[in-house]
Amino acid sequence: MVRSHSTSRSRRSLLAGVAAAGALGVAGCSRVATASGVRGGDLLARLRAQGVVRLGIAGEIPFGYIDTDGRLTGEAPELAKVVFQRLGVPEVQPVPTEFGSLIPGLNSQQFDVVAAGMYVNPERCEQVLFADPDYQMLDAFIVRKGNPMGLRDYRDVVEKKARFATGTGYAEIDYAVGAGYEESDILIVPDQVAGLNAVEAGRVDVFAGTAITAREVVKKSAKAEATKPFAPLVDGKPHVDGGAFAFRRDETRLRDAFNAELRKLKRSGELLRVLRPFGFTEAEMTDMTAKELCRP
Incomplete structure (x- = not known):
């Protein structure tokens, strides 16, 4: 993506939580079978024969993680369970890794699909094949109760010289820098809880x-609140991100089959029912396509 304020950084923090880290030993890093030369790929057929699909996750709540009971959950894994069941693949298996290792891990055959709510952007579209987004996302701030500085977007942060923090590798770094905030002045913390x-x-x-x-983490806070969601500016225009599953670039058959089931879930309203337990609302539902978000 050729943008002055690129979203090429992941918005995701690195592997989060002891439970997710411990799951590495369970899921392992064994490689899947190598890709075939079949036009459109034959991975879907192989997954149906095996009865299991390996999901690359990044241990981030609410997108994809191992809970305290050792159970795979999150918006992407739960959606994967529904879609792959419909595609004739009854079992999903997690392969936790750092967010920055998801695309390399996918392309080196360590797992079959990235199921981590990954934002779609042009740079990533050169490396992997995205399904259409299963959600869209705006930004929000965590501020003190009552929002005493009146911070509503990145321009406010710059103009009011607010002390600013965001997460490791988050796209919000680029959005703040694009608004004029000095990157060296940003406090980088591990995740939203630390924020x-x-x-x-x-x-x-x-x-x-x-x-x-933002809105989920402040629910139990007596001192902080989340601001109203807003679209950051990229090249002077409001930008809405979309998260999606990622596949190897030659696996168009699997991507197309996944998209077909995803469209059915969107039309029936079942997609929102699957995602709602993780804090998603009607506002996060989207008809954006990967093609739109892959466009430079």
Whole structure:
């Protein structure tokens, strides 16, 4: 993607949580069979024969993670269970890794599909094949109760000289820098929980993340709140991100079959029912396509 404020950085933090890290030993890193030369790929046929699909996840709540009971869950894995069941693949198996290792891991055959709510952007579209987005996402801030500085977007952060934090590798870094904030002045923390703690302790005035993570993490806070979601500006225009499953570039048959089932889930309203337990609302539902988001 050729943009002055690229979203090429992941918005995801690195592998989160002891439970997810421990699952590495369970799922392992054994490689799947190598890709065939069949036009459109034969992975779907092989998955049906095996009865199991391996999902690359990044241990991030609410997108894809291992819970405290050792169970694979999150919006992407739960959606994967529904779609792959319909495609004749009854079992899903997690392969946790760092977010930055998802695309390399996919392309080196360590797992079959990326199921981590990965944002679709042109740089990634050169490396993997995306399904259409299963959700769209705006940004939001975590601020002190009452939002005393009146921070509603990145321009406010710059103009009011707010002390700003965001997560490791988050796209929000680029959005803030694009608005004029000095990157060297940004406090980088591991995740939204650490961001909430920084706001509550007064170390920063604002933490930026996705609207869903912001509103979920402040639910039990007596000192902080989430701002109204907003679209960051990229090249002067409001930008809405979309998250999707990723496949190897030669596996068009599997991607197309996945998209067909995803469209059915969207039309019936079942997609929202699957995602709602993880904090998703009607506002996160989308008809955006991967083609739109892959366009430079």
